[in-house]
Amino acid sequence: MGLLESIRGPKDLRVLDTDELNKLAQEIRQEMIDVVSKTGGHLAPNLGVVELTLALHRTFDCPCDKIVWDVGHQTYVHKLLTGRLDRFKTIRQYHGLSGFPKRAESACDCFETGHSSTSISAAVGFAKARDVLGEGHNVVAVIGDGAMTGGMAYEALNHAGHSKTNMIVVLNDNEMSISPNVGAMSSYLNRLRADPRYDKRKEDIEFLLKRIPIIGPKVAKAVAKAKDSLGLLFEELGFTYLGPIDGHDQALVEQLLNQAKGKKGPVLVHVLTRKGKGYKPAEDNPDIFHGVGPFDPETGKIIKKSAPPTYTGIFGDTLCSLAKQDPKVVAISAAMPGGTGLNEFARLFPERFYDVGIAEQHAVTFAAGLAFGGLKPVVAIYSTFYQRAYDQVLHDVCLQQANVVLAIDRAGVVGDDGPTHHGVFDISIFRVIPNLIFMAPKDENELSHMLYTALKHNGPVALRYPRSVGQGVTMDETLIEIPVGKAEVLREGRDVTLVGVGPMVNTCLSAAHELRHRGVDAAVINLRYINPLDRHLLLHYARLTKKMITIEDHTLKGGMGSAILELLEEEGLEGIAIERIGYDGFVDQGPISQLHAAHGLSVKGIVQAAERLGLFRRVAGS
């Protein structure tokens, strides 16, 4: 039996000596590599926080003390140390452990996350509640340097620094371009700053901090400047700043955390860690191993299945070719150039590509400014992260009719990342915005045409497409405009109309085939435009078939089906029987196809809906 099996909870860590802790760290890394090589997951971030998590759990007393993890994908070590080793193999699986903190899983998960930059806000809340209730526990937020680019983190720092409440922010700084010599300098700075004489020597240190670049000179990212100034910035905002130190020196981190624990008021502890630490393939390619699919643990080789290109890939390719033809096309990412398929665009058009950091609000309003300045900006953000920029889409883009294309990637369920990452609210919240043209393609070929159409259109356009491989269809060589507000009839039929949006249209086609076998003649409509709806066509088929089934990879409330209900009401069409297929409530984690099946987004689900509409009764009786 290894050491890890003997750890039932954080208390068991306190009795270990240095050698045992090192051995435990090794076991933890091995366990994570073994499991994630099969399940996939956020490996590199977790390899980077092994010593930090050990130090946190030896210094603080969970669940009495509160540790809030920003984003939360770096909590695997935390899970292993808080009684979840036996279930660890189920991580990110259907009905298994979550890849993020979950209050239902453990009392040690005090706050759930998934999106970036919330931890300091939550921690100020925990700290203030403790103060009001006269309690005495510690509150710690653990936040990465990337998450510090989100404005919300600044709002929270502003409040925390002013409030003077006792709390600790651990800045887990894993910027990969940190060069080795930085470590030496930072150790020096740390010895100075962590010293009791610190206050007297503050000015000297600040002088040094200004002159000695903590960050290598070639860090060409927006985060760099922010990081460079973090020490000062925190002090200016009312924090005591400790660090930076080597985050893989567990004893040192523990020492600093203990020091922080003893201080009054808000304290920032700056630790430097390395993403992928201890596993060479992940150290070499921390980007790839950030969120990774199954791989060979020996070689680190990713297990790839041959598959058609993804929607994201086709989006990126098409945007590149359109940008070659039109110098006004520019692209914006919020810290996700790879995830949104924009790496090639960034390489080809560095002057026309903007990665603004984890700053969706700024990304969207910045795009509106670019548009009024005469360019054609395309903002590519995941559906779930657009929730961060709702007001900016509404006011800065749509109210003033800015020529902005909102590319909504990862629309629909996304799989193992679960409810914080599913993109199942965008239709409800975006279709109600006046002036916004809102499209969804049935396949990757249509996606190209739609992107072309969006860039031709004068005014704001949104375009939603899923996280998945395409249908494997042939791509047209010449792109054409798809008339705004025009749906497409893919199959004529007189008994029922199936209305699909996005790739669900293909499920409708298969279902129509199945229904045909059972004597039901279904029309299939590819909606194409969620806004404006093709009123004429939809009304025609509603009148013709009297029965409709709508299907969307999205929440039912306020969704596409709801838009069609509104249309029928507005036109005074009564007596049309409708079944809507989609999600009701938050959707669990799990494989996309399994989630679809579980919620009736399948041929079977459509056939069952047809049954509820009484379509087979009629046939049986005939």
Next chain:
Amino acid sequence: MGLLESIRGPKDLRVLDTDELNKLAQEIRQEMIDVVSKTGGHLAPNLGVVELTLALHRTFDCPCDKIVWDVGHQTYVHKLLTGRLDRFKTIRQYHGLSGFPKRAESACDCFETGHSSTSISAAVGFAKARDVLGEGHNVVAVIGDGAMTGGMAYEALNHAGHSKTNMIVVLNDNEMSISPNVGAMSSYLNRLRADPRYDKRKEDIEFLLKRIPIIGPKVAKAVAKAKDSLGLLFEELGFTYLGPIDGHDQALVEQLLNQAKGKKGPVLVHVLTRKGKGYKPAEDNPDIFHGVGPFDPETGKIIKKSAPPTYTGIFGDTLCSLAKQDPKVVAISAAMPGGTGLNEFARLFPERFYDVGIAEQHAVTFAAGLAFGGLKPVVAIYSTFYQRAYDQVLHDVCLQQANVVLAIDRAGVVGDDGPTHHGVFDISIFRVIPNLIFMAPKDENELSHMLYTALKHNGPVALRYPRSVGQGVTMDETLIEIPVGKAEVLREGRDVTLVGVGPMVNTCLSAAHELRHRGVDAAVINLRYINPLDRHLLLHYARLTKKMITIEDHTLKGGMGSAILELLEEEGLEGIAIERIGYDGFVDQGPISQLHAAHGLSVKGIVQAAERLGLFRRVAGS
């Protein structure tokens, strides 16, 4: 004829000498006081930027140069100087000039605003577009110190500082607690910092900045700390910092702006202004004259009509009494303690009240932290500003079932502030969130009971109420819980069911009275719960009357009426004729009653809907 009448555009300002400019400033102030005393409006902020706006328009060349105004309520002077004097009397009136920048009004309004902290983002966009297109104009953002507490401004600074593009941010610092001696110190600092030898003396100045408080020691607000450090913060983020200077010394401001114009890269110009400057009543009460109704221009006395208390007032009063009984009740405001009725709460319970600045995202997640820490937080934010915290409501409060009460003030149209301030999207975007109980009271008495109910409830609750005086009903002395998901039948009827939400219920009652006169027997339902719907009761009346009219002070798409359409579909109820009353598209500015009338939210509108449902035909034929 005064000087102001001779100003047809910014160019006419360039020929004026100092005396003429002073005279013009006086005329501008007089014109604004005269007009706003009749129309109401944002007087104090505009009185504070007279010299700054003159200096901007003498230094920069609109519309070629781009000036982006943050929030935008301080653009009256700008409007007067850019050809809109003749229409100025119509400001904030129905079909009149907007109280905010509007692209349709003038080429000099390059970006529309209304919500805070967007100007730097838009300005970076304009600047980057200029760079890509090889143009050479200037780009200026004008932002207040309050707006700097919004995280989005930080996101934009981060990007601007890194991008090294030429742009100017004018920080209009009108913090009212600035004491006179600060002016002298800041002038000294300015002379030093604006000096060509500045760079060499930077360390000295920074030393001084740290030791000499720019802000009086008693500024007990979160903004204070941020402001205190702004100079350093901007420099750290890659800006050249100029100032602070007296923003009412027009020549000095002009000089500094010209200096900024000549610099490479992003520049911050820090000007100190006084809200209400030049009009004693507004200088003495800048809070009251920030956004003010009609007043006597001679005395500054606000013209008040006797009226029942507002919903906001009742909310604040009720919260205070509930907080007296329960020490766990705490309240959060995002820079709007007065507007949301929390001033008295803040006075009574200073340790349990948190004003976090213009930081809605942080406010909501902070509340979730407070809730998990064991308190009962109530977050009071205007409907339109909740759009800034959608993701936080969804993930941080609702997904993890935090015990947070979301008080949605100013729900429905708000009047003269227009489309950026109307609260007409909250039902659509909040009702689709799983786990969120969503209420709306028909009157101020019910609001009290609902707030009581919300605080008793275990889990997230939203509560929407309008910007207006209450119905003048008697307030119950004892508060009781309103059963979750239970609607109220206010009137029985067999011909049609009127479903109202919020105070629209009272319009339904009046309409039922009117319909009775015309032979139609209408049932009236006070919906109370938008989520969960009272399915049983709604279905009963749908079946009984076969005809329904829904009415909501809200957008039609995805709104309350749409929720009822979904209910009928889910229950397979066909053949129910429904008319939904609400808004379609963005709603103009104007008096609330006029906006209601224009969109059919009136007795007349309901009667017309009844007519469309054929209710009178039947009666006529009988």
